[in-house]
Structure formats: structure tokens, C-alpha cells
Amino acid sequence: MLLNSFLWAAIQDYETAQANSENDQQIREGLERAQRMLKQSQKRDYYKILGIKRNARKQEIIKAYRKLASQWHPDNFQNEEEKKKAEKKFIDIAAAKEVLTDPEMRRKFDAGEDPLDAESQQGGGHPFHRSWNTWQGFNPFSSGGPFKFKFHFN
Known part of the structure; x- marks a missing residue:
């Protein structure tokens, strides 16, 4: 699925950004949101x-x-x-x-x-x-x- 590929890429980008800036709240929230969206996309809608x-x-x-x-x-x-x-x-x-x-x-x-x-x-x-x-x-x-x-x- 295209959405799942996009979300995986977003998660990887957020993880890379978080490794370079561990205390950035905005990055952490973005990563959590992308992970939550990926999990939801794999379940029943x-x-x-x-x-x-x-x-x-x-x-x-x-x-x-x-x-x-x-x-x-x-x-x-x-x-x-x-x-x-x-x-x-x-x-x-x-x-x-x-x-x-x-x-x-x-x-x-x-x-x-x-x-x-x-x-x-x-x-x-x-x-x-x-x-x-x-x-x-x-x-x-x-x-x-x-x-x-x-x-x-x-």
C-alpha cells in the first residue's frame, strides 16, 4: 500500500531527525503520530x-x-x-x-x-x-x- 510506504518513510525520517536532535518535542510528537497512523492503517477501518x-x-x-x-x-x-x-x-x-x-x-x-x-x-x-x-x-x-x-x- 502506498500509504504504508509513505508512513514507513516518515517514521524513518523522524527517527533520523530524533537521533540528531533528541530533545525536540515536535520531532517526538511527529514520530508518535506517524507510528500511530501506521498502526491504524494496518487495522480495520x-x-x-x-x-x-x-x-x-x-x-x-x-x-x-x-x-x-x-x-x-x-x-x-x-x-x-x-x-x-x-x-x-x-x-x-x-x-x-x-x-x-x-x-x-x-x-x-x-x-x-x-x-x-x-x-x-x-x-x-x-x-x-x-x-x-x-x-x-x-x-x-x-x-x-x-x-x-x-x-x-x-
Whole structure:
């Protein structure tokens, strides 16, 4: 990715500058910002998952979530391979909604931290994870999960 190459180059430049001027606060802040941006670029982008702009309001987020969740719901797929792909996509869509509709989680995400990433959390994980099988027992299709689905048939 072009962005990652740019960020790696920026980090190297900041590290070189810091070696020549160890006490420069501006260089240290630039290095930390570039490192944070690189880390975030390598993780899930919840805005991109939902296909919304970074300044989207809660109503827009929920609308995008509903549209994508109904499109990618695993029950819509019969083929096992397609179903597994849909499950992963559905999990990412639910995680994006979870983060972007919670003001504190969204603030953390916008600051470069993934509030659902166990690596960035001290103590305790989260129910969303990249792998369906390692969801720590969370299943959005069971009655015990945080999501409640009601299906209305005509």
C-alpha cells in the first residue's frame, strides 16, 4: 500500500531527525503520530467497512449498518464458503456499528486506537475478533448475545 510506504518513510525520517536532535518535542510528537497512523492503517477501518464518511452522524451510521447487515447476514447464503465470508463481513459490520455509535469508543478510534482490539486493551478483551471461531463465546445468532433480532415474515 502506498500509504504504508509513505508512513514507513516518515517514521524513518523522524527517527533520523530524533537521533540528531533528541530533545525536540515536535520531532517526538511527529514520530508518535506517524507510528500511530501506521498502526491504524494496518487495522480495520470502521468507516470504510460501513462505507461512510468520517463525519457521519449516528443516524447515517445506523442506516449504513442496517443496509449492510441485511445484505451480509449469513442466513442469506447457502454455499459454505460464501457463508463463512458473510459471517466475517457481518462481524466486521457489527463491530463498526458498535464503535462508531458509541461516542467514547469513536473518540478512541479517531485518535488511532481500536477500542475492540484486544492488543490495545490492558486487561480484558472484547467479544469481536477477526476470527468467527475465537469470539470468546459470543454468537450474534443466539439469544444470549448483545444483539436482539426479530424477524417478521409476511
